[in-house]
Amino acid sequence: MSEQGMIKVEVCCGTTCYLLGAQSLLALEKSMPAPWIGKVEIVAMPCLEVCTNDNYSHAPFVRINGEIVGDATVDLISKKVNDLLERHAQ
């Protein structure tokens, strides 16, 4: 969790990420599941600059509480965020 106790999901809006699906990830902000409200913050970022780094997988990228997640999909983000929420609930 971030300082404010929120889970921060930063969506890369660089050209490559955007072309490979970042737009649908940003749409999560509007269709956020009820349990996330007040606990998850979704923000757009200019470019996370990880697409040229071989240590990471493939665009689109998001950063969830500081951890880079490649090949991001709505399902993958949902899973990661739900895991974090569960962990914090325990």
Place this chain on the structure above:
Amino acid sequence: MAMENDKLFVELEASQWIKTGQAACGDDFRCVRIPNEKRTIAVLSDGLGSGIKANLMASMTSTMALEFVRSNMDILQSAEIIMDSLPVCEIRKISYATFTVFDMQLGGKTRVVEMDNPPFIHLRNLIDLPKNNVKELVSERWPDRKMRITEVAMAPGDRLIAFSDGVTQAGLGCPGWKFGWRRDGALNFIKRTVEKNPEISARDLASVIAAEAMSIHPERKCMDDITCMVLYLRHPRVLRVITGPPFRKETDREYANLAVFPEGKVVLCGGTTANIVSRELRTRVDIDIKMVSRSGNLPPPGYMRGVGLVTEGILTLTQVAADLESGDWQNSAAAAKEIVNLMMDSDIVEFIVGTKINEAHQDPTLPVDLEMRRNVIKRLQASLENKYRKNVTIRYF
């Protein structure tokens, strides 16, 4: 149109409405700039009648007038040639087209040549300056037609405004407008408009004058073609577009410093570009996620405090180029529309282009071919210079 005149700029724009029911405007406006003479010439012509015939006469007149003035030909002889060339109206037995020419030369020295258009306005500090250097010429062959030549000394902030009689005669004969809007009516409207917005651009002023004249007509039916042309001598408005990472990383700081530009406005196009500037200037980008719904097919725009607008790079610039080429950006994606509007409000567009190849764009899984940044910049330059009469500079980094 914008051009350098010492350190000042000549912004020249016109706005037109076509007579209701006609396919073409019976007035014509055209202008040319001659950079090596630091000279700007503009012509507004009104052809007899309306529709295609009037349009042809007006276009012939303005084309000839522009060429004659440009080649410094004797003005009386020019007018005679124009009148000899135009077809003669069967009813009125005159070859009819009026014109107003603004010929602005280095240092603001301007000659205004008028034939039968409503007298132009020289606006300084909300005052229509009286003309004291006027010469009248009459052709022996066309004794009915008088030409007025006025020498005007322009000062920074001055405006010259000319219109066709569609403006002064707006509403003619209607209740409340027995004699039409007249020059005085238009002048009062202009003074009120400039008082409210002292730095209003030539483009906006021409457009509101023409729209006001239009609105005076009953049921907003335009009874005559309306054209208003405005020349505005002022300090230039500069937009700096910074895009692409520099070729050499060592120049990142120098490159980022260009984003601090209090003399004008700045747009950063590109995520990597924004990150370099953000890192070097220790400031950050805020993207309003609420913009996503308005961002169309482009990534949403953001803002960097102390710098200005931040957008994605190549996709956004390609969209801007397409918008400028089509001339229609009302429904464009938010990021592209914001850039186009900034460009339209500027006289000079400076592109600072980083030339490093973006490795991320070489990804074979990308669903579209991305155009080369330099090619897009060239497309933008061509449109801005040729279609929108802006001054464009490009500096590669």
